[in-house]
Amino acid sequence: MDDETKSKQELINELIVLRQKVAAYEEIKEELHASEELYRNVFTTSPLGFVVWDREYRVLEWNEQSEKMFGWTREEAVGANFYDLIVSVEAKHIVESILKDLLDGRIERHIVHENITKDGKRILCEWNNSVLRDHDGNMIGAISLALDVTERKRSEEALRDREEELVAIYENAPLIMLLVDKEWRIKKTNAFTTQLTGRSVGDMIDLRCGEALCCIHALDTQEGCGFGPACKDCTLRLAAIDTIETGQSHPGVEMSMRLSDGGKERDVFFLVSTRELVTKGNPMALVSIQDITIRKKMENALRESEDKYRSLAATADSMYLVDMDGRYLFMNEGHAKRFSLITDRIIGRTFGDFHSEKATKEFMDKVEKVFITGSSVQHEYQSERDGRYFLRTFSPVKDQDEWATISVSIVSKDITGRKRMEEMLESSREQLRALAGRLQSAREEERKQIAREIHDDLGSAMTGLKIDLSHITAGLLEIENDAKRESCLHEAKEMAKLIDLMIHTVRRIMMELRPSILDDFGLVAAIEWHLQDFQKRTGIQCEFISALEEIDLSEEYSTAIYRIVQESLTNVARHANATRVTVTFGEKSGNVMLEVRDNGIGIRKEQVAGSKSLGLSGMKERALLIGGTVDISGSPGKGTTVLV
């Protein structure tokens, strides 16, 4: 067995070894197969596009995903130049540089560039490239994994755009925007807030809200904003904290705050909105604050004036508002009723549309005046429609700055009742005056009568007496006894004198009662005569200045004026201690003017006002009856002036 045995043994050994080898080989084959399966699975099912290519850019491997992504089938792809397959013209240079790097041995990952599909569609892919080496480590090609990131990129871009938009909004909004944490500290804020608070964004981070905004309570306690006694009611803080704790939004909460602005304090009104924002897992509140101070102040002012206006409008009979063309801007119920139209049909139309030309002109005159002067104007007028009387008050309505008049408000008060009463009063006054006048006339008539009767009768009688006396005197002359004759003649003479005296008295009384000169010659002559007589009687120098020789006045008027002169002179004689009296009589612009001036001690105001003297009040009464006035004034030394 030497060789044979040896060889048989060798053969068996070799066989065994061979079998072992085969078994091992089988095992390896299995493993290889399994791993190949694995790789194949990966290759096939990968969501990444697998492209394996050689140094000549020829595609060696192409998986299902690549087929899907690029449209080329495996058959089409393998062996083809991938430049032609999937690289767009624009991306060529990027790809070139990648490939160059790769072939130099550098691994390039996460390269994003454009690719082109079989249909010509452009897509964006993220490539992870690694080098393919053979057993010896030589680079024979590369393995490229592609991920279609077109959508992702698009979303990213959209997201970025959106983010930019949001940031722009955030920064641009004229609102204070604060992101606060649960400790009430500002974590983020916007440009507008820096404008308002004067602090930079950086300065405000980690400040509590109140401190940042300069709330006067921010430093009430040592801990700062939120810990003071006033802070527990702070709407801003409560809203924000509630939002953080409960996630509840609080949109549109109005609140007021008092800020300390570099020493000066001012009240502000804020419109606050809070909303939960979870950032990095931490609940925060996004607080937006709109400064509505101005609006609030205006609202309050408007409401106040509205309330005032409304209460006025409710109570006033008629109240309405017009612009400078007389256009109705507002009308209350009271006034609309007068039109018996609904307000809607009136607003927008002008005053002139509803009233006559004459009435409109008068109305617009007043409106214009208010616009020009900026002050109120009033007038009484009678409605053409129903004859009722109204008192209209036109008032300016000014703009905010109280500078210009923007409309006119008219309040119209029905004064018909009052007017009627006034009319009645006036009419009864007229009647009274007329009655007084008639009484006066009657009295004067009476006087005239009495005067004449007395005068004439007595006069005649005395004439008779005188005549008889003259006869008797003639008879007496025949008395022979000288003494007796002289004595009798003397007696007769005395009698004659007495009679003359008597007639003087009678005449005087008569002239005082009713001077015939007044009736026969007129007022001027009568005054003149009266003064002459007065001078004779009292010794007071009289001067009569008359611009007119005569005046054509009714008996009533003449009498009244004469009596006033009479009375004035009587007063002068009785009280004034004067030595001169000047009476001036004239006419001025259709009115008669009479002045009695003396140079005496002067009447005092109290005396005039007292008018206990019937004379003074009588004068006034007389003047009034003929539609005139009596003005009595005096000063010591300058005397008294009675002006009619």
Add this chain to the structure above:
Amino acid sequence: MKVLIVDDSKIVCNGLRQMLINIADVVVVGEAHNTGEAVTAITELKPAVVILDIHLPGPSGIEVLKDIRDKKLPIRVIMLTNYPYPQYRKKCEELGSDYFIDKVTEIEIITEVIEKLVKNKP
């Protein structure tokens, strides 16, 4: 000489008649008690002298004077009045009266005046 007395008072008229009754060549031809009567009497009786009261019922005696002067009658007019005030005097003189006599205080003069007039009458 014919004299007409114009006065509304009977007492005065009688009194005057009494005063003139004894004057030679003087005849009281009539009495008038108002203006109307006066004018008529003057026209009818054609007196040479008229004693004229100013105050008569109705139109004043001055109207008679006016009438006489307007008619240019050759009559002497003696105004006799109870209102001897300057205004009246002036007016009468302006209108051409010959005399202005106070009925009470100057009544005695009448006889003198009449006598004078009788003497002067042509």
